[in-house]
Amino acid sequence: MEAAEESLARFDPAEFVLSCRKYLRSVVRKNTKNGIVFGASGGIDSLVTAALCARAKDGMEWPVAGLQMTDSRIRGENYHPGAYRNLGVELIQEDITGEAVQQKKDFHLPSRRVTLFFMKLVLRQLPVRVRRWLILQVKSGSAPQWAMNHLELLTLHHRIRIARLKAFAVERGLVVVICANRT
DSSP: OOOHHHHHHOOOOHHHHHHHHHHHHHHHHHHHHEEEEEEEEEEEHHHHHHHHHHHTTOSSOOOOOEEEETTTTTTTOOOEEEEEEEEOEEEEEEEOOOHHHHHHHTOOOOHHHHHHIIIIIIIIHHHHHHHHHHHHHHTTTTTTTHHHHHHHHHHHHHHHHHHHHHHHHHHHHHEEOOTTOOO
C-alpha cells in the first residue's frame, strides 16, 4: 500500500494532461483522422475524457464530438449536456430506443424484470459454488442458452452504443476514444 501512496504523491496532474494531449494529437495525425469522438454517458469518466480531448484540440482545427446515445424508456439517461458544451465539445444526441426494442425482439431476449429478478433473488439463493460455476460458464460463453440470453439483455445497450460509436467515427473520419470506468 505504501508504494501505491508514494506513486500517487508523485503524480503530476499537469504532466498527465500534457501527455494525454500529445498522445491524442499524435493518434489523430498518425491515423490521418479529422478529429475525435467518444461516448458521452454523462458519468465522470466521459466528462474527464471530454476535458482531455478538448485540451488536445486547443489550437487545432478538428472537432471533438461526444455521442450521447439514450434509451427514452430509461429515465435519467440524459446527463450533463451543458458540461460538454462548456468544454467546447460538440454533443450529439441519438435515441437508441427503436434499435434496442428491435434487437430484443429479434433475439428473443427475456424481459428486463425477469433478468433483474433472476439476478437479485434467484442467483443470490444459489449455493456459492453453483453461483460461481454459472458465472464462469457465462463468462466463457458455454453457459446454458437461457443464461446467455440474460447476459445478452444486460449488454444490449452497450453493444448498440459501441456499434453506433464506431459507425459514427467511420462516417466522419474520427478517432474513437473509449472511456469507461474500467479503462
